[in-house]
Amino acid sequence: MPEGPSILIAKNTLTAIIKGKLIIHASGNAKIEMALVTKQKVLDVRSWGKHLLICLPTCTIRIHFLMFGSYSIDEQTKKDSSVRLKLELAQHSIYFYTCSVKLLVEDINSIYDWEADVLNDSWNAKKARFKLKAIPETMICDALLDQQIFSGVGNIIKNEVLYRIKLHPETLLKNTPPRKLTELIKEARNYSFDFLRWKTEFTLRKHWLAHTKKICLRCQVPFIKKYCGLTQRRTFFCNHCQVKYE
DNA sequence: TGCCATGTTAAACT
DNA sequence: GAGTTTAACATGGC
Numbered sequence: 001m002p003e004g005p006s007i008l009i010a011k012n013t014l015t016a017i018i019k020g021k022l023i024i025h026a027s028g029n030a031k032i033e034m035a036l037v038t039k040q041k042v043l044d045v046r047s048w049g050k051h052l053l054i055c056l057p058t059c060t061i062r063i064h065f066l067m068f069g070s071y072s073i074d075e076q077t078k079k080d081s082s083v084r085l086k087l088e089l090a091q092h093s094i095y096f097y098t099c100s101v102k103l104l105v106e107d108i109n110s111i112y113d114w115e116a117d118v119l120n121d122s123w124n125a126k127k128a129r130f131k132l133k134a135i136p137e138t139m140i141c142d143a144l145l146d147q148q149i150f151s152g153v154g155n156i157i158k159n160e161v162l163y164r165i166k167l168h169p170e171t172l173l174k175n176t177p178p179r180k181l182t183e184l185i186k187e188a189r190n191y192s193f194d195f196l197r198w199k200t201e202f203t204l205r206k207h208w209l210a211h212t213k214k215i216c217l218r219c220q221v222p223f224i225k226k227y228c229g230l231t232q233r234r235t236f237f238c239n240h241c242q243v244k245y246e
Numbered sequence: 247t248g249c250c251a252t253g254t255t256a257a258a259c260t
Numbered sequence: 261g262a263g264t265t266t267a268a269c270a271t272g273g274c
Contacts, residue, residue: 067252233251
């Protein structure tokens with residue numbers, strides 16, 4: 001569920017069935033004021049990276065699935081006590097489980113930088129480059145997971161992007177050649193769309209070339225598995241073909 | 247069975 | 261108050 005492309009799939013699925021429809025009743029164990037959601041019309045369903053946004057006239061429901069979140073449509077797939085949020089509409093009911101639910105009262109355009117979302121039409125590569133330039137001491141593996149720069153990129157995408165462009169995860173931004181940086185920014189978006197397509201086809205896992213892999217297909221040498229950078233997330237890489245610039 | 251992981255936030259430290 | 265570290269959340273696969 002968690003990485004950006006999965007959220008985009010959820011956005012598209014939900015848009016088709018709830019956009020323009022009235023929420024007749026809202027319930028669940030989410031710590032939000034359910035009355036603010038009830039009897040409101042769904043103006044739009046949007047996403048920003050890993051955030052799913054259900055826009056209503058007076059507020060926006062922000063859903064973040066964290067690591068294990070899920071949702072179901074029309075059929076409750078988990079026990080009553082684990083329903084975080086249920087939205088009942090005339091034709092459909094939507095159930096959300098193990099996610100973070102928050103009501104945003106502010107204008108979402110002032111909260112979210114749409115140009116930072118790697119899957120958004122407004123994605124701005126130049127702006128990403130500018131943001132990267134401001135943090136020269138940061139490792140590439142940490143920069144890719146920075147949601148203010150690459151919103152929607154998660155740990156799987158991180159590993160796959162770095163393998164594709166043959167870049168060592170512990171390379172510092174200040175040591176990264178400009179041409180490599182261009183590739184990085186381009187591939188963060190490009191791979192995210194591949195991820196999206198494979199996820200839609202239920203073939204994502206079999207397309208992994210680095211994430212959880214033991215051997216480099218290019219070099220036939222063992223992969224390194226290491227908790228890299230400040231983010232300390234699992235990183236799978238090949239010491240032989242992924243260049244570390246120093 | 248116990249551990250680990252597609253993630254983030256807030257509390258608890260220094 | 262700033263910056264850093266730890267805990268919490270909580271499901272499913274191996």
